[in-house]
Amino acid sequence: MTHRTPPLGDTTGLWQAVLAAAAGRCQCRGTCGKTHAKDGGRCPTVHGGYARHGTGPVHLIAAAADPDGLLLPPHHAAALPKQALAAWCPACHDATGRTAAKAQHTAGPDALFTL
Known part of the structure; x- marks a missing residue:
C-alpha cells in the first residue's frame, strides 16, 4: 500500500480511518457509470497511484x-x-x-410530495 499523507484538515484521523477501511483503494462499485468489470466490480484506483499516463498521483477523498x-x-x-x-x-x-x-433533477418537484 502507498504512503498516506492526510489532508491538512484531518485533525481527528477520520480520513485515515476511512482509507484504512478501504485498504487504500477507491470503493466505487459502478455508481460512477463504469462497471469496473475488469477489476472485480470495484474501481482499481489506489491512493498515491496513477489513474493513467500523464497524470499525477491520485489522492483519494473520504466522502459520503x-x-x-x-x-x-x-x-x-x-x-x-x-x-x-x-x-x-x-x-x-x-x-x-x-x-x-x-x-x-429529473425526479422533479412532485417527487418531494409522493409517499
Missing part, C-alpha cells in the same frame, strides 16, 4: 458512501460518521455526484 449523500451541503457532509463514508477517487466521486444530481 451513499451517492445521494454527495449532494449534501458541506456542513452536513462534514458531520457524517465514519460508517457513512467511503474512499473515492476524484473521477468516480465527480461522476457519481453528477449522476446523483441529474437523477434528483
